[in-house]
Amino acid sequence: MGEAIVITSGKGGVGKTTTTANIGTALALMEKKVCLIDTDIGLRNLDVVMGLENRIIYDIVDVIEERCKLKQALIKDKRFDYLSVLPAAQTSDKSSVTTEGMLRIITELKQEYDYIIIDCPAGIEQGFQNAIAGADKAIVVTTPEKSSVRDADRIIGLLEKEDMVEPPRLVINRIRNHMMKSGDMLDIDDVLQILSVDLIGIVIDDEEVIKASNKGEPVAFKPNTKASIAYRNIARRILGETVPLQNLDTEKGMMQKVKKFFGMRV
Amino acid sequence: MVQEKKQLITMKGTKDGLTLFIEDSCSFEQAIQELGRKMKESRPTQHEPIVSVRVKLGHRYLNDEQLERLKQTICEENRFTIHSIESDVVLREEARLWQANSEIKAMNRIVRSGQILHVTGDLLLIGDVNPGGKVTATGNIYILGNLRGIAHAGVDGDIKAFIAASFMNPSQLRIADYISRAPDYESDGVYMECGLVDEEKDKIIIDRLQVLSHKRKEINRFERRMQNG
Ligand SMILES: Nc1ncnc2c1ncn2[C@@H]1O[C@H](COP(=O)(O)OP(=O)(O)OP(=O)(O)O)[C@@H](O)[C@H]1O
Numbered sequence: 001m002g003e004a005i006v007i008t009s010g011k012g013g014v015g016k017t018t019t020t021a022n023i024g025t026a027l028a029l030m031e032k033k034v035c036l037i038d039t040d041i042g043l044r045n046l047d048v049v050m051g052l053e054n055r056i057i058y059d060i061v062d063v064i065e066e067r068c069k070l071k072q073a074l075i076k077d078k079r080f081d082y083l084s085v086l087p088a089a090q091t092s093d094k095s096s097v098t099t100e101g102m103l104r105i106i107t108e109l110k111q112e113y114d115y116i117i118i119d120c121p122a123g124i125e126q127g128f129q130n131a132i133a134g135a136d137k138a139i140v141v142t143t144p145e146k147s148s149v150r151d152a153d154r155i156i157g158l159l160e161k162e163d164m165v166e167p168p169r170l171v172i173n174r175i176r177n178h179m180m181k182s183g184d185m186l187d188i189d190d191v192l193q194i195l196s197v198d199l200i201g202i203v204i205d206d207e208e209v210i211k212a213s214n215k216g217e218p219v220a221f222k223p224n225t226k227a228s229i230a231y232r233n234i235a236r237r238i239l240g241e242t243v244p245l246q247n248l249d250t251e252k253g254m255m256q257k258v259k260k261f262f263g264m265r266v
Numbered sequence: 267m268v269q270e271k272k273q274l275i276t277m278k279g280t281k282d283g284l285t286l287f288i289e290d291s292c293s294f295e296q297a298i299q300e301l302g303r304k305m306k307e308s309r310p311t312q313h314e315p316i317v318s319v320r321v322k323l324g325h326r327y328l329n330d331e332q333l334e335r336l337k338q339t340i341c342e343e344n345r346f347t348i349h350s351i352e353s354d355v356v357l358r359e360e361a362r363l364w365q366a367n368s369e370i371k372a373m374n375r376i377v378r379s380g381q382i383l384h385v386t387g388d389l390l391l392i393g394d395v396n397p398g399g400k401v402t403a404t405g406n407i408y409i410l411g412n413l414r415g416i417a418h419a420g421v422d423g424d425i426k427a428f429i430a431a432s433f434m435n436p437s438q439l440r441i442a443d444y445i446s447r448a449p450d451y452e453s454d455g456v457y458m459e460c461g462l463v464d465e466e467k468d469k470i471i472i473d474r475l476q477v478l479s480h481k482r483k484e485i486n487r488f489e490r491r492m493q494n495g
């Protein structure tokens with residue numbers, strides 16, 4: 001039986017879709033069977049980031065409204081046999097997606113896949129409710145900005161009311177080291193102090209991410225950019241490995257500080 | 267006769283006026299008739315000053331109607347004013363309300379953005395109040411954690427209520443109808459402080475926790491109720 005993980009944030013544009021695509025890719029690189037679900041009805045773009053948009057025939061609404069079988073709507077990735085995407089509908093009415101429909105889809109996917117990664121729309125309305133309905137775990141994405149952290153906090157509060165198998169974990173995305181140091185951005189410690197959840201990864205702000213998304217090839221494929229390592233590390237942590245946080249710079253003592261966040265003994 | 271022996275109404279003059287003890291073992295009718303007689307006897311004349319009266323009911327409970335009659339009997343011709351009426355008895359439901367209002371409710375959670383936590387009585391929160399979160403209590407608020415959102419103590423109007431926190435960096439503090447908000451510039455917050463209403467300055471002040479020991483002596487709300495009625 002597979003495990004369903006929802007990627008959510010509250011605030012829009014902080015990197016949910018990017019995180020979904022890259023975690024999915026990284027898990028596939030580790031030979032896991034992965035299915036990505038885009039639940040952002042009307043604003044689908046997970047397929048674009050994965051470079052699969054031309055292959056879409058059916059979408060999630062077609063499955064829910066029984067115009068096709070689930071298997072028919074899944075798009076197989078170009079690079080891996082066991083990486084699939086269930087695309088969102090671009091045109092349909094949002095209200096056709098229901099929590100029951102989502103549960104049915106996820107239950108079926110869990111028979112076949114190890115990981116089902118659900119890309120959640122921004123906001124806390126029905127789309128959010130649908131996206132989290134079938135999830136066993138949640139990853140909350142935030143950037144180191146006050147407004148983004150505030151929305152992440154709201155989302156964590158809502159997630160804590162769901163019965164998931166563990167509390168949500170956090171990705172801090174688009175970190176700019178020099179701004180954190182100068183105090184122009186919240187630093188990792190500030191963010192964690194407010195949100196009081198476990199960190200599952202930090203990702204720097206990296207042009208490579210944007211370039212890769214544009215090409216339809218998630219950055220996680222690249223062997224050694226900082227961002228690709230970051231996403232692969234997140235995937236390893238999902239698999240239960242203990243991986244220290246990336247060194248954002250060469251300053252000594254950083255690792256020490258960072259280990260603390262994972263509750264590891266130094 | 268037996269009844270004559272026992273005084274139904276005992277009057278005692280004090281420097282503040284008159285204290286009336288009403289025997290609690292007789293019927294209300296008996297007591298009120300006797301009271302009417304006695305009041306008439308001792309009523310000050312038009313030329314004497316008005317006398318203030320404290321009434322002690324002992325273990326007698328009066329309903330609203332009886333209370334009204336008691337007041338009328340004493341205040342007839344306006345030569346007496348009632349300072350207080352005290353009974354040693356409270357109704358069960360009243361007592362429950364008192365209790366609910368004076369209990370400390372301990373909570374163990376984080377109050378996150380968009381969440382509101384309300385308790386009747388005092389709130390002891392073990393955890394943070396995040397920006398955008400809010401805690402309210404009819405009594406005091408004690409936070410073993412970081413207060414970064416809004417705290418509102420004494421929501422029903424108790425201006426003696428206060429807010430204490432391990433770390434104070436609230437966006438707003440409210441006590442009864444008073445509101446104070448954080449400055450518009452970024453502030454660092456303070457450790458181990460409390461917010462309370464300074465009645466002279468007519469506003470909320472923030473001070474070290476130590477000031478509570480003399481500014482809010484009756485920290486226990488139940489005792490405060492017992493003393494102030
Ligand atoms: N670590 C990063 N470094 C640089 N750019 C990034 C990074 N993460 C995301 N981006 C860029 O930020 C933009 C928004 O990202 P993305 O679409 O993943 O956000 P989202 O949360 O899914 O947005 P929405 O709420 O609209 O669905 C994209 O252009 C993406 O390429």
Ligand SMILES: [Mg+2]
Nearest residue numbers: 016017040045
């Ligand atoms: Mg998105």
